[in-house]
Amino acid sequence: MRNIRNMKYDWSYTGENGPENWHGLCEEFSEAEKFPLQSPIGLSKEESTVDLEGCSLHFHYQEQLFTEKEFKNTFHFVPIDLKSSVTFHGEKYFLTDIHFHTPSEHILEAIHSPLEVHLVHMNALGENLVVGSLFLISDSGEEFSWEKGGHEQVFLPEFFLPKASSHFHYVGSLTTPPTKGPIHWFVFDTFSAVNFSFLELISSGIPFENNRPLQERRDRKIVYCSNKNSSTFD
């Protein structure tokens, strides 16, 4: 079943409306793809630089109420209130959406992981900051407790962050149309693990593969922030 709520144009991950043709679907998508630094990209420590300027991401996540939704070809947890936030260079961005890509969109040291979580934030000007967190799926992975069926439930969004705070930071775009930029991206370089039941929760009614192919890195700077000099969890 395809769900087209909130989709102005019917884009998908395969066929005529797939990623190679998103730019041709409407003027808005075409304009967005003209931003030259598109996402996702491959990330590796060897190809990144250490720059403390890019390492000032701070998390202020709190337990809060979420509802589940399926739109834009993926499963979402949408916070009811603006409560959890991050700050980057003193600018505050509230958590506005958590959604999922299978397999991962970013690749880490050439590894494509089975699941990538996007924690989407927005500041007062409507600008986005996205945190990407990569997951493995295993029997011993953490259980996420959620009763499927449109219910509202409380959880701490920190569940989707790894224990270590080391990460990559770069400037890119949204990975779903309109793929506009610039967007500050923060992608953790450690994998977490969730139980198989989580995959069942997020994969019914959405495409089996919903990852945008890798985009050209061009000559953009990728900053690597190690544990010692990077973000902090409050």
Ligand SMILES: [Zn+2]
């Ligand atoms: Zn995403």
